[in-house]
Amino acid sequence: MEEYFAFPGRHAVHQIAGLLQEEDFETLFNLVGQIVGALMSESYRRKHVNLSAHLDPSVDEDADEEPDERMRRRPYFEVLIVDDLSQSQQRQQRQNLVDLRREEDGFTYEPVFVHSFEDALIAVLFNQAIQSVVIRFGFRLHSNHNMPVLQRYLNQAQHGDIDDLEPQDYGIVLADIIASVRPELDLFLVTDQAVEDIAGRVGAACRRVFYNREDFLELHTNILRGIDSRYETPFFNALKHYSKQPTGVFHAMPISRGKSIAKSHWIKDMGEFYGMNIFMAETSATSGGLDSLLEPHGPIKKAQELAARAFGSRQTFFATNGTSTCNKIVVQALVRPGDIVLVDRDCHKSHHYGLVLTGAEAIYLDSYPLHEYSMYGAVPLRDIKRNLLELRKAGKLDRVKMLLLTNCTFDGIVYNVERFMEECLAIKPDLVFLWDEAWFGFARFGPTYRTRTGMHAAETLRKKYRSAEYRKLYASKQKQLAKIDPDDVEAHLGKHLYPDPDKVRIRVYTTQSTHKTLTALRQGSMIHMHDQDFSSKVEESFHEAYMTHTSTSPNYQILASLDVGRRQVELEGFELVQKQVEQAMILRQRIRTHPLLSKHFKVLTVGDMIPASHRQSGIESYYDPERGWNEIWDAWAGDEFCLDATRVTLFVGGTGLDGDSFKNEILMDKFGIQVNKTSRNTVLFMTNIGTTRSSIAYLIEVLVKIANELEEQAEDMSGPERKVQERKVHSLTYDLPPLPDFSRFHNAFRPDPDGTTPEGDMRSAYFLAYGEGECEYLGLTDGTLDTAMNAGREVVSATFVIPYPPGFPILVPGQVISAEIIEFLRNLDVKEIHGYRPDLGLRVFTEEALNNRL
Numbered sequence: 001m002e003e004y005f006a007f008p009g010r011h012a013v014h015q016i017a018g019l020l021q022e023e024d025f026e027t028l029f030n031l032v033g034q035i036v037g038a039l040m041s042e043s044y045r046r047k048h049v050n051l052s053a054h055l056d057p058s059v060d061e062d063a064d065e066e067p068d069e070r071m072r073r074r075p076y077f078e079v080l081i082v083d084d085l086s087q088s089q090q091r092q093q094r095q096n097l098v099d100l101r102r103e104e105d106g107f108t109y110e111p112v113f114v115h116s117f118e119d120a121l122i123a124v125l126f127n128q129a130i131q132s133v134v135i136r137f138g139f140r141l142h143s144n145h146n147m148p149v150l151q152r153y154l155n156q157a158q159h160g161d162i163d164d165l166e167p168q169d170y171g172i173v174l175a176d177i178i179a180s181v182r183p184e185l186d187l188f189l190v191t192d193q194a195v196e197d198i199a200g201r202v203g204a205a206c207r208r209v210f211y212n213r214e215d216f217l218e219l220h221t222n223i224l225r226g227i228d229s230r231y232e233t234p235f236f237n238a239l240k241h242y243s244k245q246p247t248g249v250f251h252a253m254p255i256s257r258g259k260s261i262a263k264s265h266w267i268k269d270m271g272e273f274y275g276m277n278i279f280m281a282e283t284s285a286t287s288g289g290l291d292s293l294l295e296p297h298g299p300i301k302k303a304q305e306l307a308a309r310a311f312g313s314r315q316t317f318f319a320t321n322g323t324s325t326c327n328k329i330v331v332q333a334l335v336r337p338g339d340i341v342l343v344d345r346d347c348h349k350s351h352h353y354g355l356v357l358t359g360a361e362a363i364y365l366d367s368y369p370l371h372e373y374s375m376y377g378a379v380p381l382r383d384i385k386r387n388l389l390e391l392r393k394a395g396k397l398d399r400v401k402m403l404l405l406t407n408c409t410f411d412g413i414v415y416n417v418e419r420f421m422e423e424c425l426a427i428k429p430d431l432v433f434l435w436d437e438a439w440f441g442f443a444r445f446g447p448t449y450r451t452r453t454g455m456h457a458a459e460t461l462r463k464k465y466r467s468a469e470y471r472k473l474y475a476s477k478q479k480q481l482a483k484i485d486p487d488d489v490e491a492h493l494g495k496h497l498y499p500d501p502d503k504v505r506i507r508v509y510t511t512q513s514t515h516k517t518l519t520a521l522r523q524g525s526m527i528h529m530h531d532q533d534f535s536s537k538v539e540e541s542f543h544e545a546y547m548t549h550t551s552t553s554p555n556y557q558i559l560a561s562l563d564v565g566r567r568q569v570e571l572e573g574f575e576l577v578q579k580q581v582e583q584a585m586i587l588r589q590r591i592r593t594h595p596l597l598s599k600h601f602k603v604l605t606v607g608d609m610i611p612a613s614h615r616q617s618g619i620e621s622y623y624d625p626e627r628g629w630n631e632i633w634d635a636w637a638g639d640e641f642c643l644d645a646t647r648v649t650l651f652v653g654g655t656g657l658d659g660d661s662f663k664n665e666i667l668m669d670k671f672g673i674q675v676n677k678t679s680r681n682t683v684l685f686m687t688n689i690g691t692t693r694s695s696i697a698y699l700i701e702v703l704v705k706i707a708n709e710l711e712e713q714a715e716d717m718s719g720p721e722r723k724v725q726e727r728k729v730h731s732l733t734y735d736l737p738p739l740p741d742f743s744r745f746h747n748a749f750r751p752d753p754d755g756t757t758p759e760g761d762m763r764s765a766y767f768l769a770y771g772e773g774e775c776e777y778l779g780l781t782d783g784t785l786d787t788a789m790n791a792g793r794e795v796v797s798a799t800f801v802i803p804y805p806p807g808f809p810i811l812v813p814g815q816v817i818s819a820e821i822i823e824f825l826r827n828l829d830v831k832e833i834h835g836y837r838p839d840l841g842l843r844v845f846t847e848e849a850l851n852n853r854l
């Protein structure tokens, strides 16, 4: 692989091979020591490392450097140059570029040369330091290396046969493929053809097209400018600049510039803890170089535009109150009272509250249940289609406004976003999609993950429906479909449905808790939008909704962190996501192959979490001890649902402790390990871009300690104690309360109670409950609820009831309480159930209140 990296480089590796052959182990040891030292300390990123077989590897060349100096170092990156050059030509070209370096350059780089199309792809896939690619002409198609492993990666990236390409098209096609794998890279095309012709054909992928190969200065400045445009953080910079200006504070905010802290006798420790800069940057000013989030025209606007570029949206909006707020903004902006919204029942509570606010009629969609792990999966496409087709049959399609789904779910189930949108648009061509990607902000920066994000799928479908091939495909599919009665729901369910290219509108929104998966302060979130009808239909209402929910005092530190977080992902998101996946995979592998760990714990596999009917590729797991690593590309390309590998769900039922106790009593109290999601018999370990090898090692160490303790406990158990333990394990493994489906809305809250579709008006129920005489309490444990239900009364919830876990409403206002829901609530061994008072019971509507509405 060495030729795809600037350091240590091909020459050093050949030297090592030579020393090995000559059995000169002492020199070999020295050289390898220097290389390892430079890689570990990353000194090769700071200066040219002089590798010499005779240097002492233990000497740290940076030892005399001041810490400040280290901080000020210029960021380093690598530039890939695709050209068929000899070794000496490469050396000459490197020197030409090195000679152009200036003290004042913001960044420094080293070139990496490859000879062919295939080598270029391998380099951008594996060398995470590459930030810019210079594609020249006259390079070859195939690599000299015959490496089957790499070939699999190449096939994946190429999407087709490159052998049919004409040499003059190599550069353009290569640029397109690189842009699809790593869209953040700056691409420069150098051509010997008429630049004007080429420039018209390269599309948006290339930053610049140059004629001939000699103009190194222009290339050098363009390379640095490209990095600068990603490095730029307009709002963060504005805030830093502002904080240095001398100003007198005559507005609210005594904390601004730390004044109220510095003069205090009692809260000085706050200043010491946070450092003064944060207070220097605290202000309520929107002028003086700053900007207003509510009406951005300056650096916030620019920062949002850069975020739109990074996340592939048409427009991006920052939010400082988390995705909870983003969700409410989007729903309020797009949905009116009486519109129908299809929504997954186990979505975050902000959506349910959003629906109450807007007065939309909700159709709740059930996710497939995983009874054996007490968790839900995701909503099958077939169920969504069935609902839409039924609505069409009932003549209500014009009122259907939005489909709202969680991608990916807390547990890591990822939708086939493109396929879902395609088939829904075939039934309702202007359907709006809100994908709650609270947990999926990082996905844009992994090439495979990216394909399953709302923004990527929106772009892909938009291009697809514009093409002549699609029109042909649509016409032929329509011919087949014309034979089926449009009201025959069952017949349509079995078909892949295609939207009419003349009617379809791409209207996609995603909301993202940037703070959950990327670098941002808590509550830092973004709304991404790709809506063809935004300016004609939504802009005004979006503005109003944004005003409704956004504080007039948004936190500037959160906004600055979103700006910097965006810079990070544009420059190192690819690397961080790759490393994150790697850490999660290592964790899986270690648990599965360690005899003691695999005896007491089980990492849930793709097969455990996604039923075979939704997993067309047939993939069972990412790793298994017999076969090793499995390829995931087919699964991610086609399966209805995939599993996000960065989340590792551990079955802990075998320990005799439920998930919540395992989390609190063992992981947290004994070992200081934090996790935030459990089910009755599982805990979820979520990796993130900050997860280090050491933290994975610590987790493994802790699990081994726990497993050892379990072994010891088992040895010391008396006969009766063993029986108790076996009973606990049995209960956690087999006695699991079945997960209830959404029952239905009571007729009093169904605008069309005689209709065939189930939409319900939650807002009426929510506000009806404000009247005290309209509600009463029925006890879960004192028999009052059972008596009422046994007497045939339809008992209807007046509130949201949300147990943690699972963390979504098991009852919503206006919902009929079913026997399954009661059983589930009784069997829950969680302490926290919002909306339920154990001393009083469930808050329900009186029969009279319901009758008055019927």
Ligand SMILES: Cc1ncc(COP(=O)(O)O)c(C=O)c1O
Pocket (backbone or CB within 6 Å): 321, 322, 323, 324, 325, 347, 348, 350, 406, 410, 436, 438, 439, 513, 523, 525
């Ligand atoms: C799916 C989903 N959406 C939205 C949210 C709310 O996000 P935030 O905490 O950024 O308000 C959460 C929080 O856990 C969530 O799980």
